[in-house]
Amino acid sequence: MQLKPISQQVVAIVGASSGIGRDTALKFAQRGAKVVVAARSEPGLKSLVEEIQSLGGVAKYVIADVSDFEQVKAIADQTVAEYGQLDTWVHAAATGVIAPFEKITPEEFARVVDVTLMGQVYGAMAALPHLKQTGRGALIHISSMEGRRSLPLQSPYSAAKHGLEGFLDALRVELQHEKWPISVTSILPATINTPFYNKVGTKLGVKPTGVPPYYQPSLVADAILYAAEHPTRDFVVGDAGKILDFIQRISPLLADSLLLAIAFQGQRTNEPKSEDAPNNVFEPITGYDKVEGDFRNLSIPSFLESLDMNPPLKWGALAFAALGIAALVGLWGRNDI
Numbered sequence: 433m434q435l436k437p438i439s440q441q442v443v444a445i446v447g448a449s450s451g452i453g454r455d456t457a458l459k460f461a462q463r464g465a466k467v468v469v470a471a472r473s474e475p476g477l478k479s480l481v482e483e484i485q486s487l488g489g490v491a492k493y494v495i496a497d498v499s500d501f502e503q504v505k506a507i508a509d510q511t512v513a514e515y516g517q518l519d520t521w522v523h524a525a526a527t528g529v530i531a532p533f534e535k536i537t538p539e540e541f542a543r544v545v546d547v548t549l550m551g552q553v554y555g556a557m558a559a560l561p562h563l564k565q566t567g568r569g570a571l572i573h574i575s576s577m578e579g580r581r582s583l584p585l586q587s588p589y590s591a592a593k594h595g596l597e598g599f600l601d602a603l604r605v606e607l608q609h610e611k612w613p614i615s616v617t618s619i620l621p622a623t624i625n626t627p628f629y630n631k632v633g634t635k636l637g638v639k640p641t642g643v644p645p646y647y648q649p650s651l652v653a654d655a656i657l658y659a660a661e662h663p664t665r666d667f668v669v670g671d672a673g674k675i676l677d678f679i680q681r682i683s684p685l686l687a688d689s690l691l692l693a694i695a696f697q698g699q700r701t702n703e704p705k706s707e708d709a710p711n712n713v714f715e716p717i718t719g720y721d722k723v724e725g726d727f728r729n730l731s732i733p734s735f736l737e738s739l740d741m742n743p744p745l746k747w748g749a750l751a752f753a754a755l756g757i758a759a760l761v762g763l764w765g766r767n768d769i
Contacts, residue, residue, distance in 0.1 A: 433568070433613045433614075433615060433663045434568065434613070435519075435520075435568065435569070435570055435615060435660065435661050435662070435663060436519055436568075436661075437661060438460060438463040438464060438465050438657060438660055438661055439463060439464030439465065440464075440465075440519075441460075441465045441466070441519040441520055441660065442465065442466045442467075442468075442511060442515040442516075442517050442518055442519050442520075443457075443460045443465045443466070443467050443468070443519065443520040443521075443522065443660070444467075444468045444469075444470065444507055444508060444511045444518060444520070444521050444522065444559065445457045445460070445467060445468070445469050445470070445522045445524065446470045446471070446496070446498060446504070446507060446521075446522065446523045446524060446525050446551075446555055447470070447471055447498070447523065447524035447525030447526065447574075448469035448470060448471050448476075448477065448480060448493075448524070449469075449471035449472070449473040449476025449477055449480065449716075449721050450471075450473075450476055450626065450627050450631075450720050450721050450722055450723070451524070451624070451626030451627055451628060451649060451723060451725075452524050452574060452621070452624065452626055452649050452652045452653060452656075453469070453471070453522070453524035453525070453574075454476070454480055454721070454722070454723050455649045455650060455652075455653040455723045456522055456524070456652075456653040456656050456657070457469045457480060457484065457491070458480075458483065458484060458487075458653075458723075459650075459653050459654070459657055460657065460660075461484040461487065461489030461490065461491055462487060462489065463657065465520075466490045466491070466515050467484065467489070467490070467491045467492075468491070468492050468493070468494060468507065468510065468511040468514065468515075469481065469491060469492075469493045469494075470493065470494045470495070470496045470507045471495070471496070471525065471716075472495065472496070472497050472712075472715075472716040473716040473718070473721055474493075474495050475718060475721060476716075476721030477493035477494075477495065478493065479721055480493070480721070481493050492510070492511075492514055494506060494507045494510050494511075498523075498525045498547055498550075498551030498552075498554060498555065499543070499546040499547050499550060499551055500554075501554045501557065501558070504551065504554040504555055504557075504558045505554075505557075505558040507558065508521070508558040508559050508561075508562050509558075511562070512562050512565075517562070517565075517566050518559060518562040518563060518566060518569065519563075519566060519568075519569045519570070519660075520569060520570045520572060520660045521555060521556075521559035521563070521569070521570070521571050521572065522572045522574070522656055522660075523551070523552050523555040523556075523571075523572070523573050523574060524574040525547060525548075525551050525552075526547060526548040526551075526574070526576075526589070526592075526628070527543070527544055527547045527548060527631070527632055527633075527712055527713050528544055528548070528586060528588065528589040528628070528632040528633070528713075529541075529544055529588055529589075529632060529633040529634070529635070529713060530585050530586055530629075530632055530633070530634045530635075530636060530640040530699060531585060531633070531634060531635035531636060531707075532585060532635070533587045535635045536587065536588060536635075540588065540633065540713060541587075541588045541591075543713055543714060544588035544589055544592055544713065545588060545591065545592045545595070547592075548588075548589060548592035548593065548596075549591075549592035549593075549595045549596055549599075552573050552596050552599070553599060555571075555573070556571055556573075556599075556603060559571060560614070563614050564612060564614070567613070568613040568614060569614050569615070570614070570615040570616075570617065570659060570660050570663070571603075571614060571615070571616045571617065572617045572619060572656055572659050572660065573596060573600055573616075573617065573618055573619070574619050574621070574652070574656075575593050575596050575597060575600075575618045575619060575620050575666075576589070576593045576620060576621060577620050577621065577622050577668065577670075577673040577676060577677065578590040578593045578594075579593035579594050579596055579597040579618070579620060580597070580620065580676075580677050580680055581676055581677065581680040581687055581691075582594065583643065583691065583695055583699075584691060584692075584695050584696060585636070585640075585695070585696065585699055586699075596618070597618060600616055600618050603616055604616040604665070615659070615663035615664065616665075617659040617663075617664045617665065617666065617667065618665070618666040618667070619652060619655055619656060619659065619666075619667050619669060620666060620667065620668045620669065620673060620677075621647070621651075621652045621668075621669040621670060621673065622645075622647055622668070622669060622670025622671075622672045622673030622676070622734075623642035623643055623644065623645065623646050623647065623670070623672070624642070624646065624647055624648070624649055624651075624652055624669075624670070625646045625647065625648055625649065625724050625725045625726075625727045625728055625730070625731050626649050626723070626724065626725050627720035627722060627724075627725045628642075628725065629641055629642060629725060629726075629727075630720050630725060630726065631711060631712040631717060631720055632711055632712065632713065633707070633711040633713045634705060634707065634709075634711070635707040636699070636700055636705075637704065637705070637706075637707075638700050638701050638702065638703055638704055638705055639701045639703040639704075639705040640699050640700065640701070640705075641698070641699055641700065641701050641727065642699065642727075643694060643695055643698040643699060644698065644727075644730045645670075645672055645730060645731070645732045646727045646728075646730045646731040646732070647669065647670040647672075647731060647732065647734050648724070648728070648731050649723050649724065651669050651670065651734055651737060652669045654737070654741075655667045655669050655737060655740075655741075658740075658741050662741075664740075667737075667740055668740075669734070669737060670734050671734045671735060671736050672734075674736055676690075
């Protein structure tokens, strides 16, 4: 499957007013792509388009609530009407309520699922006809490591991300069966320093935080741009996410014990915050139309992404590790005789 160079692409980015989506839009534009950005926050979209244009890029914006299919469809339709094609669809919109399950209302749970899962489904529904018309392209969906391993206090968000993983697995194989050269990628970030934790609802009595360590949004944006040119099934961003994924695969009980020890206190700051404080669950809120959140001081580097972006190096490292393990096993066997 061959994808176009980014400089020749038209890219729609949903959930672009802040965080990962905003950084991704800037990087696509800097690489020469024409971009259409979408979100509920018109001030955030306006400032983003102005920033892109000031850098010499080409961008338009569409206001949309992803829980409404017709509004999502309008993003794809207006992209093609403006630029004549759609090559890559990036879907990053999400919301959440960080609270014990028993304190979450049915309406709140449903809303998180509507935005964080159904919004992604609507995005694929809206984009696919245009990608098929183009003849190739990429669907890039921003999932989460919570699609592989749920966190306590985030039951609706984790449920939505697990649902997204199931949806993408099914869709990917259907497209392969129909022989469409359309790449379907799941990007699974670990804890990322975006305004997400400023904007979501919470009933912890304090401002929430992700379980450290944090990683910077640029790592996720770089993975997205890589997937736009290189067909990629899934991409875990952040070394801690890769470690958690490994633990979950070998022993879910061990993962349970780990999260029991760190995830409850690890999602709380010392800053008081009322559950009545403004949040973006049902309506957009102002003041957070930026890439980074408040936790740069907790951010650390991540190193394993370079392996994912360099398959020969990755397989070489795995082969070297396998040979090392085989040698150790052989040595142990001789000593045991």
